[in-house]
Amino acid sequence: MTYTITEISKMFGLPASTIRYYEKIGLLENVEHVNSYRRVYNETHVDRLNAIECFKKALLPLDEILLFFTYEKNIEANSDKILEMMKKQKIKTEESMEALQAGLEHLKKKIYYYTLVSEAVKNNTPIPQWSDEVIRK
Numbered sequence: 001m002t003y004t005i006t007e008i009s010k011m012f013g014l015p016a017s018t019i020r021y022y023e024k025i026g027l028l029e030n031v032e033h034v035n036s037y038r039r040v041y042n043e044t045h046v047d048r049l050n051a052i053e054c055f056k057k058a059l060l061p062l063d064e065i066l067l068f069f070t071y072e073k074n075i076e077a078n079s080d081k082i083l084e085m086m087k088k089q090k091i092k093t094e095e096s097m098e099a100l101q102a103g104l105e106h107l108k109k110k111i112y113y114y115t116l117v118s119e120a121v122k123n124n125t126p127i128p129q130w131s132d133e134v135i136r137k
Contacts, residue, residue: 003041012049019049027052027066058093 005016012019022028023039028048032040048069055065068085071078113130120127 005039008041059096060089
């Protein structure tokens, strides 16, 4: 099956410019160009874009994604490099997730606090202080 850039763009929720950029930097290889301008993508490109999107969700930078695919071309010689890259990124991703979780917990407390403030304003009662025990739950 083949796809146009518009179909790929919709499939992945990416602008066409991003897909063209991926091709330009070598993340998408062997893209056929019909009539010298119309791009034709296939299942290999779809698989590659799925992998790219997964790596991006794991916060792997594009240059390292490109390096991964370069290593993968000679997997026998580069399996240790790939493994090391993936292990390092796993640690970075876990650290980012922990930081995001801490930020989310803080946001939840702020939402709870400002809900109490809003209710106090509406009820013409004293505004609670951030340090109140209620906030520390």
